[in-house]
Structures are given as C-alpha cells and as structure tokens.
Amino acid sequence: LHFDEAAPGLPVAHITTPLASASIALQGAQVLTWQPTGQQPVLWVSKAAIFEEGKPVRGGVPVCWPWFGAVPGKPMHGFVRTRLWQLRGAELDAPGQVVLRLGIGDDVATHSLWDHAFDLELTVTVGSTLTLALTTRNTGTQAFEITQALHTYLCTTEITQTTVQGLDACHYLDKVQDFAPYQQSGAVTFQSETDRIYTDTTADSLIVDAAGGRNLRIAKQGSASTVVWNPWTDKEKTMADMASGEFHQMLCVETCNAGPDAVSIPAGGAHTLVAIISVE
Numbered sequence: 001l002h003f004d005e006a007a008p009g010l011p012v013a014h015i016t017t018p019l020a021s022a023s024i025a026l027q028g029a030q031v032l033t034w035q036p037t038g039q040q041p042v043l044w045v046s047k048a049a050i051f052e053e054g055k056p057v058r059g060g061v062p063v064c065w066p067w068f069g070a071v072p073g074k075p076m077h078g079f080v081r082t083r084l085w086q087l088r089g090a091e092l093d094a095p096g097q098v099v100l101r102l103g104i105g106d107d108v109a110t111h112s113l114w115d116h117a118f119d120l121e122l123t124v125t126v127g128s129t130l131t132l133a134l135t136t137r138n139t140g141t142q143a144f145e146i147t148q149a150l151h152t153y154l155c156t157t158e159i160t161q162t163t164v165q166g167l168d169a170c171h172y173l174d175k176v177q178d179f180a181p182y183q184q185s186g187a188v189t190f191q192s193e194t195d196r197i198y199t200d201t202t203a204d205s206l207i208v209d210a211a212g213g214r215n216l217r218i219a220k221q222g223s224a225s226t227v228v229w230n231p232w233t234d235k236e237k238t239m240a241d242m243a244s245g246e247f248h249q250m251l252c253v254e255t256c257n258a259g260p261d262a263v264s265i266p267a268g269g270a271h272t273l274v275a276i277i278s279v280e
C-alpha cells in the first residue's frame, strides 16, 4: 500500500497484491482502478478526467449519496463524492486480499446541504473480486431517507456489441424520455444515449463484452435499483471531462437505491449497500 498524488494534488492510495492492483482517491472514497492479475483493467476512467479538489473524477466508482441524480440548487449526485474522506484502516484479511476502510461524517458544511447527523463508511476489498460496502449510520434522533449509488464505470471493448443481462422484465424509468416508465424485454443493448433507473431489482447484472470476449458480473446486496448509463455522442460532447468517442469503450452499471427505491433509516439505524464485481 502506498500513496501518491494524481495531478494536481488529489491523494490516491495504491494497492498491489499478488491477486490484483487498485487505486482509491481519498476524495470521494472513489475507487479509480481495479485490475485482477492477468486481466485487462475493469474500471473505466476517461483520458480527459480532471483530478482536482472539489470535482468528481470521470470514471472508477464515484459514491453518490445522500441523493442520486439532480436536486434543484444542490450538487448533482449528493455531496460526498467531492469531499475528502478519512482513511480509517487498512488490513490484509486473506492472502492477497486488502481491505481499506474510509469514512466521513456530518459537519457544518454537510448540514447546510442536508440537515442530518450521519456516519458513512465505505469498505473496499481488493482481491480477485472487488467488493464495495457502503454503510450509512443514522447518528441523529430522527429517521432520514436517502437515495444512493455506487456509480460504477466499466470498460468495454465496443458498446454496440455489449449487452447487460439480468434485467429482463424489470420496470425502468427512462431519463432520456423524461423518466417515462417502460418494461425491459431481454438483455439491454446500446444504440443511442441510454440512461435508465431499473427499479425493484436485486438480481446480478452480467455485462457481456462480446468484442472483448469477457463478461463482468456485478452482484449486489441492500440494493433495489440498477442504473444503466451511456452518454453516447451528443451528451459526451457536453462533458469537458470525456474525450471524443470514448463512449464506445465504457458503460455504467450502477448499484443503487434510486428513484422510488429510497431507503428510510431510523434514528440509530444503519443500512449497507454492497456491490461485488468479478470477471468471468
């Protein structure tokens, strides 16, 4: 385990074990890379990503919390992805497997955006699989509600030859069509901008990268929704931190509680959202 800084000054923890390598920015507790030994990288990061304090990095796994998506007058996808988290611990929990614990709590700045007392902890287990577990603790005296995402950017060889299995027959809200409700039939395929909240689904997603000849599996716990996103040509052009044509080599399959799947946590209670990513 060692630290350095991604230009121009975001602290990043690097982990190398016989099973895998990974890097995690302390800002946002954002996993940037994970590569099992002998495999191509699994997480996608834009060539135009900006590593700057206060800006989410375009790629890896941003943590969206305590809301997913846009809230008028407030930061998109919540406020923890642009704040510095504390490294609470690092340990070797099995041969070749390292666990990092990162946490963040409420302060004056968070209360000005969201007036609740909380403790949020992400454990990142780096090994031949990558496991992210996000625990929300309500340390206040009243219940609160959250939406959230482990906003996972994945590499693929060619998006038009990529499909996502595991969402057949699920209902979804289509953000490209003003959140109109639809029902999935078969695997998800990509021919244009895709931005969907699949609701009431706890199944694994299997990302089939036909051109690359490999599958990625995302298993989950404590998650009722899955978001599937690819910006395609026009939306990509609006994003300064995506290079031209990069949408061909990426997609997001996000482990969430989003839209109608908000989670209510009573005073003193806790909830854990888990994503387990593996290569098949």
Ligand code: BG6
Residues within 6 Å of the ligand: 056, 076, 077, 151, 175, 195, 196, 227, 229, 252, 254
């Ligand atoms: C996705 C949303 O999860 O995140 C999209 O569904 C959004 O609508 C995308 O564009 C990226 O968001 P941001 O804030 O990182 O640019």
